[in-house]
Amino acid sequence: MNRYEFLKSMGLTGAALMAALTSCVHDDDSVVNALTISPVQSGTTTTPATSTTATTPTTSTTTATGNGTDLSAIKNRLLTVDLSSQAASELKKVGGYIAQSGIVVAQVSAGVYVAVTQTCSHEPKKQVIFNVSEFYCTAHGARFDLTGKGKNSFGSRGIAVYKVATDGLTLVVYS
Numbered sequence: 800m801n802r803y804e805f806l807k808s809m810g811l812t813g814a815a816l817m818a819a820l821t822s823c824v825h826d827d828d829s830v831v832n833a834l835t836i837s838p839v840q841s842g843t844t845t846t847p848a849t850s851t852t853a854t855t856p857t858t859s860t861t862t863a864t865g866n867g868t869d870l871s872a873i874k875n876r877l878l879t880v881d882l883s884s885q886a887a888s889e890l891k892k893v894g895g896y897i898a899q900s901g902i903v904v905a906q907v908s909a910g911v912y913v914a915v916t917q918t919c920s921h922e923p924k925k926q927v928i929f930n931v932s933e934f935y936c937t938a939h940g941a942r943f944d945l946t947g948k949g950k951n952s953f954g955s956r957g958i959a960v961y962k963v964a965t966d967g968l969t970l971v972v973y974s
């Protein structure tokens with residue numbers, strides 16, 4: 800097979816064939832590197848020359864990964880909360896809180912969670928809640944700020960604050 804026959808077999812016709820034949824190759828070249836020649840569609844058929852563009856993968860794998868935070872390395876877990884569960888529905892709004900396993904977790908501002916022990920430091924009563932912008936004991940009125948510092952005499956001993964991490968799907972309280 801000579802170069803003309805080879806190029807014709809590649810589908811080259813007309814001007815494209817002439818351009819390929821007159822390109823910088825020697826007369827005695829009998830083989831043209833087929834990988835450097837883009838097939839040119841001729842005349843009336845105009846199907847796209849590339850077949851690799853239509854099937855790029857979509858991002859479906861990112862839909863269930865939350866914010867990308869890796870919670871797997873967290874040790875000393877005290878509480879794990881599935882944020883999609885009904886029990887955690889209060890945590891979806893700013894100012895909402897839950898009390899589970901002796902821990903109060905509140906969303907204190909958009910996407911910011913703080914966790915403290917549910918047991919008051921005034922007397923060991925498990926009556927601490929989150930109230931608007933602070934932790935509060937319903938027994939005698941002890942008040943604690945978001946760092947656990949007491950805000951009145953009943954709360955003067957402060958309250959234990961725990962670490963919190965979330966990937967947007969799960970929330971982990973740990974020490």
Ligand code: FES
Pocket residue numbers: 919920921922923924926936937938939940941953
């Ligand atoms: S037990 Fe909490 S304020 Fe007294």
